[in-house]
Ligand SMILES: *[C@@H]1O[C@H](CO)[C@@H](O)[C@H](O)[C@H]1NC(C)=O
Ligand SMILES: *[C@@H]1O[C@H](CO)[C@@H](O)[C@H](O)[C@H]1NC(C)=O
Protein backbone atom coordinates (compact mmCIF):
# COMPACT_ATOMS: atom_id res chain seq x y z
CA UNK A 1 0.00 0.00 0.00
CA UNK A 2 2.62 2.53 1.14
CA UNK A 3 5.07 1.98 -1.80
CA UNK A 4 2.25 2.35 -4.24
CA UNK A 5 1.18 5.62 -2.70
CA UNK A 6 4.75 6.94 -2.74
CA UNK A 7 4.94 6.04 -6.39
CA UNK A 8 1.73 7.94 -7.15
CA UNK A 9 3.07 11.01 -5.43
CA UNK A 10 6.30 10.73 -7.37
CA UNK A 11 4.44 10.46 -10.66
CA UNK A 12 2.22 13.36 -9.78
CA UNK A 13 5.22 15.49 -8.76
CA UNK A 14 7.12 14.78 -11.98
CA UNK A 15 4.01 15.47 -14.00
CA UNK A 16 3.62 18.88 -12.38
CA UNK A 17 7.31 19.64 -12.85
CA UNK A 18 7.04 18.78 -16.53
CA UNK A 19 4.01 21.04 -16.90
CA UNK A 20 5.83 23.93 -15.26
CA UNK A 21 8.93 23.33 -17.32
CA UNK A 22 6.84 23.14 -20.48
CA UNK A 23 5.15 26.37 -19.56
CA UNK A 24 8.47 28.19 -19.31
CA UNK A 25 9.71 26.58 -22.49
CA UNK A 26 6.61 27.63 -24.40
CA UNK A 27 6.64 31.02 -22.80
CA UNK A 28 10.26 31.91 -23.52
CA UNK A 29 11.79 29.77 -26.25
CA UNK A 30 9.98 31.37 -29.15
CA UNK A 31 11.03 34.74 -27.89
CA UNK A 32 14.75 34.20 -27.36
CA UNK A 33 15.42 36.43 -30.35
CA UNK A 34 13.32 39.09 -28.82
CA UNK A 35 15.02 38.73 -25.46
CA UNK A 36 18.27 39.34 -27.26
CA UNK A 37 16.72 42.42 -28.77
CA UNK A 38 15.21 43.37 -25.45
CA UNK A 39 11.66 43.23 -26.75
CA UNK A 40 10.16 40.52 -24.62
CA UNK A 41 6.38 40.69 -24.91
CA UNK A 42 4.38 41.07 -21.73
CA UNK A 43 2.79 37.86 -20.39
CA UNK A 44 -0.54 37.32 -22.10
CA UNK A 45 -2.58 38.00 -18.95
CA UNK A 46 -1.18 41.48 -18.31
CA UNK A 47 -3.23 43.31 -20.92
CA UNK A 48 -6.29 41.44 -19.67
CA UNK A 49 -5.61 42.58 -16.13
CA UNK A 50 -5.04 46.14 -17.30
CA UNK A 51 -8.32 45.99 -19.25
CA UNK A 52 -10.14 44.74 -16.20
CA UNK A 53 -8.64 47.41 -13.96
CA UNK A 54 -9.57 50.04 -16.49
CA UNK A 55 -13.11 48.73 -16.77
CA UNK A 56 -13.36 48.70 -13.00
CA UNK A 57 -12.13 52.29 -12.81
CA UNK A 58 -14.48 53.47 -15.54
CA UNK A 59 -17.36 51.86 -13.68
CA UNK A 60 -16.18 53.37 -10.39
CA UNK A 61 -15.97 56.85 -11.93
CA UNK A 62 -19.43 56.41 -13.42
CA UNK A 63 -20.79 55.61 -9.95
CA UNK A 64 -19.04 58.60 -8.39
CA UNK A 65 -20.46 60.84 -11.11
CA UNK A 66 -23.99 59.59 -10.54
CA UNK A 67 -23.63 60.16 -6.80
CA UNK A 68 -22.29 63.69 -7.37
CA UNK A 69 -25.07 64.50 -9.80
CA UNK A 70 -27.56 63.62 -7.07
CA UNK A 71 -25.72 65.67 -4.44
CA UNK A 72 -25.54 68.72 -6.73
CA UNK A 73 -29.28 68.39 -7.30
CA UNK A 74 -29.72 68.16 -3.53
CA UNK A 75 -27.67 71.32 -2.96
CA UNK A 76 -29.77 73.14 -5.53
CA UNK A 77 -33.10 72.25 -3.91
CA UNK A 78 -34.99 75.49 -3.33
CA UNK A 79 -32.21 77.47 -5.01
CA UNK A 80 -33.68 80.90 -5.82
CA UNK A 81 -33.13 80.90 -9.59
CA UNK A 82 -33.96 84.17 -11.30
CA UNK A 83 -37.34 83.89 -13.00
CA UNK A 84 -37.43 81.72 -16.10
CA UNK A 85 -34.10 80.08 -15.31
CA UNK A 86 -33.36 76.60 -14.04
CA UNK A 87 -30.40 74.33 -13.55
CA UNK A 88 -30.42 72.93 -17.11
CA UNK A 89 -29.47 76.39 -18.34
CA UNK A 90 -26.25 76.38 -16.39
CA UNK A 91 -25.10 72.77 -15.97
CA UNK A 92 -22.73 71.85 -18.82
CA UNK A 93 -23.74 68.19 -18.70
CA UNK A 94 -27.26 69.16 -19.77
CA UNK A 95 -25.99 71.55 -22.42
CA UNK A 96 -26.02 74.60 -20.14
CA UNK A 97 -23.41 77.29 -19.68
CA UNK A 98 -22.21 77.64 -16.07
CA UNK A 99 -21.94 80.94 -14.25
CA UNK A 100 -18.23 81.59 -13.93
CA UNK A 101 -16.26 83.86 -11.63
CA UNK A 102 -12.52 84.49 -11.62
CA UNK A 103 -10.58 86.01 -8.74
CA UNK A 104 -7.35 87.49 -9.98
CA UNK A 105 -4.73 88.45 -7.42
CA UNK A 106 -1.26 87.62 -6.10
CA UNK A 107 0.01 85.58 -3.15
CA UNK A 108 -1.17 86.61 0.32
CA UNK A 109 -3.69 89.19 -0.71
CA UNK A 110 -6.73 87.84 1.05
CA UNK A 111 -7.92 85.59 -1.74
CA UNK A 112 -8.29 82.52 0.50
CA UNK A 113 -11.00 84.33 2.42
CA UNK A 114 -12.81 85.63 -0.67
CA UNK A 115 -12.50 82.25 -2.42
CA UNK A 116 -13.97 80.49 0.59
CA UNK A 117 -16.89 82.92 0.69
CA UNK A 118 -17.68 82.17 -2.95
CA UNK A 119 -17.33 78.42 -2.62
CA UNK A 120 -19.69 78.36 0.35
CA UNK A 121 -22.37 79.13 -2.26
CA UNK A 122 -24.25 75.89 -3.15
CA UNK A 123 -23.13 73.65 -6.02
CA UNK A 124 -19.94 75.60 -6.65
CA UNK A 125 -16.89 74.04 -8.29
CA UNK A 126 -13.63 75.62 -7.14
CA UNK A 127 -10.56 75.77 -9.36
CA UNK A 128 -8.03 76.68 -6.67
CA UNK A 129 -4.81 78.14 -8.11
CA UNK A 130 -4.86 76.16 -11.35
CA UNK A 131 -1.40 77.49 -12.25
CA UNK A 132 0.13 76.20 -9.02
CA UNK A 133 2.49 73.92 -10.98
CA UNK A 134 4.12 76.99 -12.56
CA UNK A 135 5.93 77.49 -9.23
CA UNK A 136 6.64 80.70 -7.35
CA UNK A 137 6.62 82.91 -10.43
CA UNK A 138 4.48 85.71 -11.67
CA UNK A 139 3.37 85.24 -15.24
CA UNK A 140 3.49 88.44 -17.26
CA UNK A 141 4.42 87.69 -20.86
CA UNK A 142 6.13 85.29 -23.24
CA UNK A 143 5.62 81.58 -23.90
CA UNK A 144 4.82 80.95 -20.25
CA UNK A 145 1.97 83.45 -20.44
CA UNK A 146 0.63 81.68 -23.49
CA UNK A 147 0.68 78.33 -21.69
CA UNK A 148 -0.98 79.85 -18.62
CA UNK A 149 -3.77 81.37 -20.70
CA UNK A 150 -4.31 78.07 -22.47
CA UNK A 151 -4.52 76.22 -19.15
CA UNK A 152 -7.00 78.71 -17.71
CA UNK A 153 -9.16 78.60 -20.80
CA UNK A 154 -9.24 74.80 -20.79
CA UNK A 155 -10.17 74.63 -17.13
CA UNK A 156 -12.87 77.27 -17.58
CA UNK A 157 -14.33 74.80 -20.08
CA UNK A 158 -13.80 71.74 -17.86
CA UNK A 159 -11.19 70.35 -20.23
CA UNK A 160 -8.53 68.55 -18.20
CA UNK A 161 -6.79 66.85 -21.12
CA UNK A 162 -3.04 67.26 -21.75
CA UNK A 163 -2.43 68.73 -18.31
CA UNK A 164 0.13 66.11 -17.27
CA UNK A 165 2.34 68.60 -15.40
CA UNK A 166 -0.67 69.78 -13.39
CA UNK A 167 -1.66 66.24 -12.40
CA UNK A 168 1.92 65.24 -11.61
CA UNK A 169 2.21 68.25 -9.33
CA UNK A 170 -1.16 67.51 -7.72
CA UNK A 171 -0.16 63.94 -6.89
CA UNK A 172 2.69 65.30 -4.79
CA UNK A 173 0.85 68.39 -3.49
CA UNK A 174 -2.69 67.54 -2.59
CA UNK A 175 -3.61 71.17 -1.87
CA UNK A 176 -3.90 71.52 -5.65
CA UNK A 177 -7.27 69.77 -5.51
CA UNK A 178 -8.07 69.72 -1.79
CA UNK A 179 -9.79 73.12 -1.77
CA UNK A 180 -12.35 71.77 -4.21
CA UNK A 181 -13.89 69.62 -1.46
CA UNK A 182 -17.07 68.80 -3.33
CA UNK A 183 -15.04 66.71 -5.78
CA UNK A 184 -11.94 65.90 -3.74
CA UNK A 185 -14.08 64.11 -1.15
CA UNK A 186 -15.60 61.99 -3.92
CA UNK A 187 -12.25 60.38 -4.74
CA UNK A 188 -11.43 59.80 -1.07
CA UNK A 189 -9.16 62.84 -0.78
CA UNK A 190 -6.38 61.39 -2.92
CA UNK A 191 -6.70 57.76 -1.89
CA UNK A 192 -8.45 56.67 -5.09
CA UNK A 193 -6.89 56.47 -8.54
CA UNK A 194 -9.78 58.55 -9.91
CA UNK A 195 -8.23 61.60 -8.21
CA UNK A 196 -5.53 61.59 -10.92
CA UNK A 197 -7.81 60.86 -13.83
CA UNK A 198 -8.44 63.79 -16.23
CA UNK A 199 -11.78 62.30 -17.34
CA UNK A 200 -12.90 62.15 -13.73
CA UNK A 201 -12.22 65.87 -13.21
CA UNK A 202 -13.60 66.89 -16.60
CA UNK A 203 -16.87 65.04 -16.09
CA UNK A 204 -17.22 66.17 -12.47
CA UNK A 205 -16.64 69.77 -13.50
CA UNK A 206 -19.46 69.52 -16.05
CA UNK A 207 -21.95 68.70 -13.29
CA UNK A 208 -21.57 72.09 -11.61
CA UNK A 209 -23.63 75.17 -12.49
CA UNK A 210 -21.32 77.57 -10.60
CA UNK A 211 -17.59 77.72 -11.19
CA UNK A 212 -15.01 79.77 -9.36
CA UNK A 213 -11.40 80.04 -10.47
CA UNK A 214 -8.84 81.75 -8.27
CA UNK A 215 -5.45 82.59 -9.64
CA UNK A 216 -2.48 84.27 -7.93
CA UNK A 217 0.08 83.98 -10.73
CA UNK A 218 -1.15 85.73 -13.90
CA UNK A 219 -1.15 89.48 -14.14
CA UNK A 220 -4.17 91.49 -15.26
CA UNK A 221 -2.80 92.22 -18.75
CA UNK A 222 -3.22 88.52 -19.61
CA UNK A 223 -6.94 88.20 -18.93
CA UNK A 224 -8.43 90.52 -21.53
CA UNK A 225 -8.89 87.60 -23.90
CA UNK A 226 -11.27 86.04 -21.38
CA UNK A 227 -13.19 89.28 -21.02
CA UNK A 228 -13.58 89.40 -24.80
CA UNK A 229 -15.47 86.12 -24.46
CA UNK A 230 -17.16 87.07 -21.19
CA UNK A 231 -20.64 86.89 -22.70
CA UNK A 232 -20.23 83.43 -24.16
CA UNK A 233 -18.26 82.22 -21.12
CA UNK A 234 -20.73 83.82 -18.70
CA UNK A 235 -17.63 85.04 -16.88
CA UNK A 236 -16.98 87.87 -14.42
CA UNK A 237 -13.47 88.75 -13.28
CA UNK A 238 -12.61 90.39 -9.98
CA UNK A 239 -9.16 91.86 -9.38
CA UNK A 240 -8.35 91.68 -5.69
CA UNK A 241 -5.71 94.14 -4.46
CA UNK A 242 -4.02 94.49 -1.08
CA UNK A 243 -1.71 97.02 0.57
CA UNK A 244 1.78 95.78 -0.44
CA UNK A 245 3.00 96.20 3.16
CA UNK A 246 0.34 93.75 4.30
CA UNK A 247 1.13 91.35 1.46
CA UNK A 248 4.88 91.46 2.19
CA UNK A 249 4.37 90.90 5.93
CA UNK A 250 2.09 87.95 5.27
CA UNK A 251 4.57 86.44 2.81
CA UNK A 252 7.42 86.47 5.32
CA UNK A 253 5.62 83.65 7.15
CA UNK A 254 5.65 81.39 4.07
CA UNK A 255 8.43 78.84 3.67
CA UNK A 256 8.05 78.80 -0.12
CA UNK A 257 8.70 82.51 -0.49
CA UNK A 258 12.41 83.12 0.27
CA UNK A 259 14.74 82.92 -2.71
CA UNK A 260 11.99 83.78 -5.20
CA UNK A 261 12.20 87.43 -6.31
CA UNK A 262 8.59 87.50 -7.53
CA UNK A 263 7.58 86.71 -3.96
CA UNK A 264 10.12 88.39 -1.69
CA UNK A 265 11.04 91.55 -3.58
CA UNK A 266 8.59 94.39 -2.85
CA UNK A 267 9.78 96.18 -6.00
CA UNK A 268 8.44 93.30 -8.14
CA UNK A 269 5.15 93.20 -6.27
CA UNK A 270 4.70 96.94 -6.60
CA UNK A 271 5.63 97.14 -10.26
CA UNK A 272 2.91 94.50 -10.82
CA UNK A 273 0.48 96.60 -8.76
CA UNK A 274 1.22 99.65 -10.92
CA UNK A 275 0.79 97.69 -14.15
CA UNK A 276 -2.37 96.05 -12.86
CA UNK A 277 -3.73 99.53 -12.05
CA UNK A 278 -3.18 100.70 -15.62
CA UNK A 279 -4.71 97.51 -17.00
CA UNK A 280 -7.63 97.81 -14.60
CA UNK A 281 -8.37 101.36 -15.78
CA UNK A 282 -8.63 100.11 -19.33
CA UNK A 283 -10.59 96.95 -18.51
CA UNK A 284 -13.11 98.73 -16.26
CA UNK A 285 -13.93 101.15 -19.07
CA UNK A 286 -14.09 98.50 -21.73
CA UNK A 287 -15.86 95.73 -19.79
CA UNK A 288 -17.79 97.50 -17.00
CA UNK A 289 -20.22 94.60 -16.58
CA UNK A 290 -17.66 91.85 -16.38
CA UNK A 291 -14.55 93.34 -14.76
CA UNK A 292 -14.22 94.87 -11.33
CA UNK A 293 -11.65 95.76 -8.72
CA UNK A 294 -11.83 95.38 -4.96
CA UNK A 295 -9.33 96.10 -2.23
CA UNK A 296 -8.96 93.39 0.41
CA UNK A 297 -9.07 95.99 3.21
CA UNK A 298 -12.44 97.30 2.01
CA UNK A 299 -13.81 93.78 1.66
CA UNK A 300 -12.59 92.73 5.12
CA UNK A 301 -13.97 95.86 6.80
CA UNK A 302 -17.47 94.85 5.79
CA UNK A 303 -17.56 91.32 4.39
CA UNK A 304 -21.34 90.98 4.63
CA UNK A 305 -22.09 93.99 2.45
CA UNK A 306 -19.22 93.39 0.02
CA UNK A 307 -20.01 89.70 -0.35
CA UNK A 308 -23.55 90.61 -1.39
CA UNK A 309 -22.20 93.03 -3.99
CA UNK A 310 -19.67 90.55 -5.30
CA UNK A 311 -22.25 87.76 -5.52
CA UNK A 312 -24.56 90.05 -7.45
CA UNK A 313 -21.73 91.06 -9.76
CA UNK A 314 -20.74 87.47 -10.58
CA UNK A 315 -24.36 86.34 -10.93
CA UNK A 316 -24.61 84.07 -7.87
CA UNK A 317 -27.70 84.44 -5.66
CA UNK A 318 -27.40 85.39 -1.99
CA UNK A 319 -27.79 82.28 0.08
CA UNK A 320 -28.15 81.22 3.72
CA UNK A 321 -25.03 79.04 3.33
CA UNK A 322 -22.91 82.11 2.61
CA UNK A 323 -24.39 84.04 5.55
CA UNK A 324 -23.59 81.06 7.74
CA UNK A 325 -20.01 80.96 6.51
CA UNK A 326 -19.52 84.68 7.07
CA UNK A 327 -20.97 84.56 10.54
CA UNK A 328 -18.61 81.80 11.62
CA UNK A 329 -15.50 83.23 9.93
CA UNK A 330 -15.47 86.94 10.57
CA UNK A 331 -15.49 87.40 14.34
CA UNK A 332 -13.72 84.72 16.33
CA UNK A 333 -9.95 85.04 16.24
CA UNK A 334 -9.18 81.32 16.20
CA UNK A 335 -7.04 79.12 13.94
CA UNK A 336 -3.55 79.37 12.46
CA UNK A 337 -1.93 81.55 9.78
CA UNK A 338 -3.70 79.90 6.88
CA UNK A 339 -7.01 79.81 8.64
CA UNK A 340 -9.81 82.09 7.60
CA UNK A 341 -11.25 81.67 11.09
CA UNK A 342 -10.20 85.07 12.29
CA UNK A 343 -11.33 88.55 12.86
CA UNK A 344 -11.67 90.03 9.41
CA UNK A 345 -11.56 93.55 10.88
CA UNK A 346 -7.97 93.24 12.14
CA UNK A 347 -6.58 90.57 9.75
CA UNK A 348 -5.49 93.06 7.05
CA UNK A 349 -3.45 95.15 9.50
CA UNK A 350 -1.12 92.76 11.31
CA UNK A 351 1.73 94.28 9.35
CA UNK A 352 1.42 97.54 11.31
CA UNK A 353 2.52 95.71 14.47
CA UNK A 354 4.69 92.99 12.99
CA UNK A 355 6.90 95.00 10.64
CA UNK A 356 9.56 97.30 12.03
CA UNK A 357 9.34 100.90 10.87
CA UNK A 358 12.62 100.38 8.98
CA UNK A 359 11.10 97.58 6.94
CA UNK A 360 7.95 99.62 6.35
CA UNK A 361 10.09 102.46 5.04
CA UNK A 362 12.05 100.12 2.78
CA UNK A 363 8.83 98.78 1.26
CA UNK A 364 7.38 102.28 0.93
CA UNK A 365 10.55 103.38 -0.84
CA UNK A 366 9.95 100.77 -3.54
CA UNK A 367 6.17 101.11 -3.59
CA UNK A 368 5.47 104.83 -3.73
CA UNK A 369 3.55 104.73 -7.01
CA UNK A 370 1.60 101.60 -6.11
CA UNK A 371 0.59 103.03 -2.72
CA UNK A 372 -0.53 106.33 -4.28
CA UNK A 373 -2.47 104.72 -7.12
CA UNK A 374 -4.33 102.21 -4.95
CA UNK A 375 -5.12 104.70 -2.16
CA UNK A 376 -2.84 103.58 0.65
CA UNK A 377 -1.21 106.11 2.97
CA UNK A 378 2.58 106.46 3.08
CA UNK A 379 3.80 107.00 6.64
CA UNK A 380 6.48 109.58 7.38
CA UNK A 381 7.07 108.45 10.95
CA UNK A 382 5.93 106.05 13.65
CA UNK A 383 3.51 108.45 15.26
CA UNK A 384 1.63 108.65 11.94
CA UNK A 385 1.68 104.87 11.72
CA UNK A 386 -0.03 104.70 15.11
CA UNK A 387 -2.56 107.44 14.52
CA UNK A 388 -3.56 107.48 10.88
CA UNK A 389 -5.49 104.84 8.98
CA UNK A 390 -3.52 103.26 6.15
CA UNK A 391 -6.50 102.96 3.84
CA UNK A 392 -7.80 106.08 2.14
CA UNK A 393 -10.92 106.45 0.03
CA UNK A 394 -10.34 105.06 -3.41
CA UNK A 395 -11.99 105.10 -6.81
CA UNK A 396 -10.39 103.71 -9.92
CA UNK A 397 -10.09 106.65 -12.33
C1 LIG B 1 -35.83 74.00 -17.43
O1 LIG B 1 -36.53 74.83 -18.31
C2 LIG B 1 -36.75 74.26 -19.60
C3 LIG B 1 -37.49 75.29 -20.44
O2 LIG B 1 -36.81 76.53 -20.45
C4 LIG B 1 -37.55 72.99 -19.47
O3 LIG B 1 -37.70 72.38 -20.76
C5 LIG B 1 -36.80 72.01 -18.54
O4 LIG B 1 -37.59 70.87 -18.32
C6 LIG B 1 -36.51 72.67 -17.20
N1 LIG B 1 -35.66 71.78 -16.43
C7 LIG B 1 -35.82 71.58 -15.13
C8 LIG B 1 -34.83 70.68 -14.48
O5 LIG B 1 -36.74 72.07 -14.51
C1 LIG C 1 -9.37 69.92 -24.83
O1 LIG C 1 -8.08 70.48 -25.01
C2 LIG C 1 -7.30 69.86 -26.02
C3 LIG C 1 -5.98 70.58 -26.11
O2 LIG C 1 -5.23 70.40 -24.98
C4 LIG C 1 -8.01 69.92 -27.36
O3 LIG C 1 -7.26 69.20 -28.31
C5 LIG C 1 -9.40 69.32 -27.23
O4 LIG C 1 -10.09 69.52 -28.45
C6 LIG C 1 -10.17 70.00 -26.12
N1 LIG C 1 -11.45 69.35 -25.94
C7 LIG C 1 -12.60 69.97 -26.05
C8 LIG C 1 -13.82 69.18 -25.82
O5 LIG C 1 -12.65 71.14 -26.31
Ligand SMILES: *[C@@H]1O[C@H](CO)[C@@H](O)[C@H](O)[C@H]1NC(C)=O
Nearest residue numbers: 378379380381382383384385
Ligand atom coordinates in the same frame (compact mmCIF):
# COMPACT_ATOMS: atom_id res chain seq x y z
C1 LIG D 1 5.56 112.98 11.43
O1 LIG D 1 5.52 113.42 10.09
C2 LIG D 1 4.58 114.45 9.84
C3 LIG D 1 4.56 114.75 8.36
O2 LIG D 1 5.82 114.92 7.86
C4 LIG D 1 4.92 115.69 10.69
O3 LIG D 1 3.99 116.70 10.47
C5 LIG D 1 4.96 115.29 12.14
O4 LIG D 1 5.38 116.37 12.94
C6 LIG D 1 5.87 114.10 12.38
N1 LIG D 1 5.75 113.65 13.74
C7 LIG D 1 6.80 113.33 14.51
C8 LIG D 1 6.50 112.88 15.89
O5 LIG D 1 7.93 113.38 14.06
